[in-house]
Amino acid sequence: MYDIKKVRADFPMLNGKTMQGKPLVFLDNASTTFKPYSVIKAIDEYYFEKNSNSHRGDYDLCYDMDVEIQKTRETIANFINSEPNEVVFTSGDTEALNLVAYGYALEYLKPGDKILISEVEHASNVLPWYRIAKLTGAEVCFVDIVDRRVTVDSINKAFKENKNIKLVALAHVGNVLGYMINAKEIASICHKNGALLVLDGAQSVPHMPVNFKELDADFLTFSAHKMCGPTGIGCLIGKYELLQKMATFHTGGGMNVKFNKSGEVIPLDAPAKFEAGTLNLSAIMGFRAAVNYLTELGMDNIHKHDEELFKYAISKLEGHDDIVVYNKDSNSGIIAFNIKGVFAQDEATLLNSKGIAVRSGQHCAKMIDNTIGDIATVRMSTYLYTSKEEIDIFVENLINGGDILDAYFN
Ligand code: PLP
Secondary structure, three states: OOOHHHHHHOOHHHOOOEEOOEEOEEOEOOOOOOOOHHHHHHHHHHHHHHOOOOOOOOOHHHHHHHHHHHHHHHHHHHHHOOOHHHEEEEOOHHHHHHHHHHHHHHHHOOOOOEEEEOOOOOHHHOHHHHHHHHHHOOEEEEOOOEOOEOOHHHHHHHHHHOOOEEEEEEEOEOOOOOOEOOHHHHHHHHHHOOOEEEEEOOOOOOOOOOOHHHHOOOEEEEEHHHHOOOOOOEEEEEOHHHHHHOOOOOOOOOOEEEEOOOOOEEEOOOOHHHOOOOOOHHHHHHHHHHHHHHHHHOHHHHHHHHHHHHHHHHHHHOOOOOEEEOOOOOOOOEEEEEEOOOOHHHHHHHHHHOOEEOEEEOOOOOOOHHHHOOOOEEEEEOOOOOOHHHHHHHHHHHHOOOOHHHHHHO
């Protein structure tokens, strides 16, 4: 394991920052994460030393930028076990999912085809499919949720009950309850039934080892900002033959070989054909630094750390019957809970008054109320730098936090 004190020293946001006059306890890591100095330095390096465009000049500075992009692609490919040319840069997870929707599904789905999703998905893995269904005449259908999660049995049942499922889109780890699906088994069921699997890795890739080739998913998406990297950058990882088959989404400079006055366009090969316009170059440099940072700590260690904190927090909440936890047996660093008789947003506001950052509501998974049986929850989520002391402060304030009016009149 790594030394948590040393790790915390790598993050400027953990260096004495306060909120509401109290030491900041940041437990909203499923939303976004802090960046270590090495990532901030890499972003700075672009502006201080490497500032140029890529693919667009016959001079060294520009060539150096091409090298930086390629190095980042290779670093990500190593990290996730894909080929470098299977790494497409997007603005984040949401754009990566939209790229599969508009580049693949819009091109290949037809009336009568089905897209299988679940009611626990984040909006970014629901709304693009609704839009594609409207545009193609395909239909969105839902897998059964069993014990608040998507199971292999429920996927098998969905294929039995629905003919023509052509695409299955699921979160590898859910962003509210943190349950992990058996992606490898589900990919195999999808392929046996002639469907593709799109794996939303927003909450898995930052927290555990994820092996694209071994899982055999067809597409995998994630965002850098949830894994110590910059905002505005993320990835679509796709099997190369599928990327080549896909239509382009954004078009413009940098993605084509040539075009003419008849409107004919010859795109470059993947991944370049999806990367129209100037890329977020400083973020690409920061993304590589983030992946290197995680790799150095070890993804197994990061996962273990989340699991330990989860177990520690759950054990401390044991016996407090007024605290309802919805995912006691989860696989992640996410705890979704409510205090009996207290509205989730009031509880989050009260915790804010104590310097503790958590999220409340539906967490962009706006169909999950059916699964949970409540319209809103409070969500605390840890990351590699979260300390046991922070969990102590969080639990202490949950149990003895005082009245919601404290938040307003302190
Ligand atoms: N999918 C899941 C499971 C998420 O948790 C999130 C963000 O919280 C997203 C998709 C969207 O990610 P982004 O906003 O970085 O595009």
